[in-house]
Amino acid sequence: xxxxxxxxxxxxxxxxxxxxxxxxxxxxxxxxxxxxxxxxxxxxxxxxxxxxxxxxxxxxxxxxxxxxxxxxxxxxxxxxxxxxxxxxxxxxxxxxxxxxxxxxxxxxxxxxxxxxxxxxxxxxxxxxxxxxxxxxxxxxxxxxxxxxxxxxxxxxxxxxxxxxxxxxxxxxxxxxxxxxxxxxxxxxxxxxxxxxxxxxxxxxxxxxxxxxxxxxxxxxxxxxxxxxxxxxxxxxxxxxxxxxxxxxxxxxxxxxxxxxxxxxxxxxxxxxxxxxxxxxxxxxxxxxxxxxxxxxxxxxxxxxxxxxxxxxxxxxxxxxxxxxxxxxxxxxxxxxxxxxxxxxxxxxxxxxxxxxxxxxxxxxxxxxxxxxxxxxxxxxxxxxxxxxxxxxxxxxxxxxxxxxxxxxxxxxxxxxxxxxxxxxx
Numbered sequence: 191x192x193x194x195x196x197x198x199x200x201x202x203x204x205x206x207x208x209x210x211x212x213x214x215x216x217x218x219x220x221x222x223x224x225x226x227x228x229x230x231x232x233x234x235x236x237x238x239x240x241x242x243x244x245x246x247x248x249x250x251x252x253x254x255x256x257x258x259x260x261x262x263x264x265x266x267x268x269x270x271x272x273x274x275x276x277x278x279x280x281x282x283x284x285x286x287x288x289x290x291x292x293x294x295x296x297x298x299x300x301x302x303x304x305x306x307x308x309x310x311x312x313x314x315x316x317x318x319x320x321x322x323x324x325x326x327x328x329x330x331x332x333x334x335x336x337x338x339x340x341x342x343x344x345x346x347x348x349x350x351x352x353x354x355x356x357x358x359x360x361x362x363x364x365x366x367x368x369x370x371x372x373x374x375x376x377x378x379x380x381x382x383x384x385x386x387x388x389x390x391x392x393x394x395x396x397x398x399x400x401x402x403x404x405x406x407x408x409x410x411x412x413x414x415x416x417x418x419x420x421x422x423x424x425x426x427x428x429x430x431x432x433x434x435x436x437x438x439x440x441x442x443x444x445x446x447x448x449x450x451x452x453x454x455x456x457x458x459x460x461x462x463x464x465x466x467x468x469x470x471x472x473x474x475x476x477x478x479x480x481x482x483x484x485x486x487x488x489x490x491x492x493x494x495x496x497x498x499x500x501x502x503x504x505x506x507x508x509x510x511x512x513x514x515x516x517x518x519x520x521x522x523x524x525x526x527x528x529x530x531x532x533x534x535x536x537x538x539x540x541x542x543x544x545x546x547x548x549x550x551x552x553x554x555x556x557x558x559x560x561x562x563x564x565x566x567x568x569x570x571x572x573x574x575x576x577x578x579x580x581x582x583x584x585x586x587x588x589x590x591x592x593x594x595x596x597x598x599x600x601x602x603x604x605x606x607x608x609x610x611x612x613x614x615x
Contacts (some may be wrong), residue, residue: 191217197559200233216421217572219456219495220347346463346572349456349495353448358459360429360445360490363480364527369395372569373601378606382569389566390461390490395599396562398487398555400432409433411445411524413542414556418493419549419586420564420576425494426549427542428556429522433486438479441526445490449520453497453544458574460491460563479528490557493518493574494542519544556600558590565606580610 191198191214200206201214218224350358368388373383403410412434418424429445449457518541525537549557565583567575583606593597 191224193223197225198224199231202228203235211573212576215349216576219458225349225351225456230547235526262398266293332587346570346574347459347461349458349493349574351456352451352454352497356449356451358447358448358449358457358492359457360462360488361441362431362439362443362445362482362488363441364390364394364488366391368392373605376605376612379612380610381609384570385515387566387569388461389563389570392566393461393491393559393562394487395486396558396602398430398489398559400430400487403432403434407538408437409434409538410523411522411538411540413520413522413540414547414553415519415542415544416547416549416556417554418576419560419582420567420578423493423495425496425519425544426556427492427494427520428559429488429490429492430555431486431488431524433482433484435484435608438481438528440479444525445488446523446525447492447520448523449494450518451497453517453519454494455497456495458493460493461566464524491563492520516543518542519546552590554590556590557586558592561586561590561606562602565602565609569586569609580606580613584610 197206197210197214198218201211201218206214218228367387368386368391371386372382372392376387400412401410410430412428412430412432414428414430415425416428418426429447431445521539521541523537523539549560552560561583564575565577565580566572566584568578568580568583584603587599587603587606591603594600
């Protein structure tokens with residue numbers, strides 16, 4: 191699939207149904223060129239819609255005119271050439287109308303367009319991930335976004351090109367209440383609303399067995415990589431954290447993850463999806479310190495697309511061939527900030543290499559976490575759910591059930607069975 195394919199435009203504008211959408215999403219994750227095209231198309235669509243609403247509010251366009259722009263079906267039917275023509279039309283309108291009224295309107299439109307269309311050249315680090323991201327708004331507090339960077343998520347977290355953004359991050363504070371909401375809904379005989387399914391919270395509702403920290407370290411940092419069960423051509427990376435003592439940490443403490451561009455093409459942090467109803471106030475509630483009790487654990491999952499052997503990377507002055515197998519896939523660093531001066535308690539760093547470890551031989555805890563993640567993606571009808579099914583979720587969870595002293599994992603398995611019955615009814 192190339193960038194001239196109308197299906198790619200339709201995908202960028204959310205005009206493709208399953209299973210074709212999932213297939214295009216997987217193909218897009220492996221190509222920085224397709225990622226750029228999708229991101230720029232979405233940004234352009236947002237800019238045009240925003241400009242239309244602004245002109246309508248100011249009375250520059252009569253109500254009812256150009257309303258087709260607001261309809262979602264317009265974009266996939268119009269295609270790239272029609273969209274380009276519309277840009278030209280708006281440019282002429284802007285030159286005639288805005289120059290005599292308010293030049294700031296046309297400047298605002300220009301600033302919202304991709305750099306290539308706005309007359310400037312994009313810088314390497316300005317690449318926008320595939321989808322579900324928008325320019326940061328003044329009312330949003332980026333500091334406490336998970337891996338926010340210069341963007342604020344307004345939907346499902348996409349695959350991100352390592353060429354443009356080799357670093358990611360995971361906050362240490364996770365709200366696990368989502369699992370209780372999902373459980374309550376399913377037990378009442380209803381499938382939960384998509385926005386109530388927070389995968390990172392569901393994963394971290396359960397405890398996991400990680401090694402105790404080394405002497406003198408407040409946390410242990412553990413990394414695993416296996417073949418991704420719902421997309422076998424990808425890798426699933428688990429990052430596990432365990433505390434050894436009671437400690438109060440600031441909400442901006444996090445795990446910094448750096449991917450090796452010689453081994454990884456793109457990656458996706460599973461969960462941590464931004465909801466449309468979230469506001470700055472919801473972030474401000476998390477700006478203080480949080481007490482973490484001894485035995486505290488955190489689990490995060492990344493889905494990783496490996497760099498194919500023999501690929502070229504035109505955006506980088508380096509060979510595209512994959513390096514030695516001993517090269518790390520990624521490196522994770524724990525950035526632990528305490529109250530007061532924000533002093534770090536020391537850097538804990540771990541790396542992991544990809545040995546092609548099969549999911550069937552994975553640790554039970556990892557299988558269970560993967561089952562919860564896939565269950566969440568199925569509930570959200572995620573385009574990244576791959577070929578997983580509720581039956582497979584049950585099987586993975588059973589394999590990872592372990593001793594289950596409190597019965598929480600058995601309850602989860604029963605919850606998946608109830609979901610399967612609801613979907614059949």
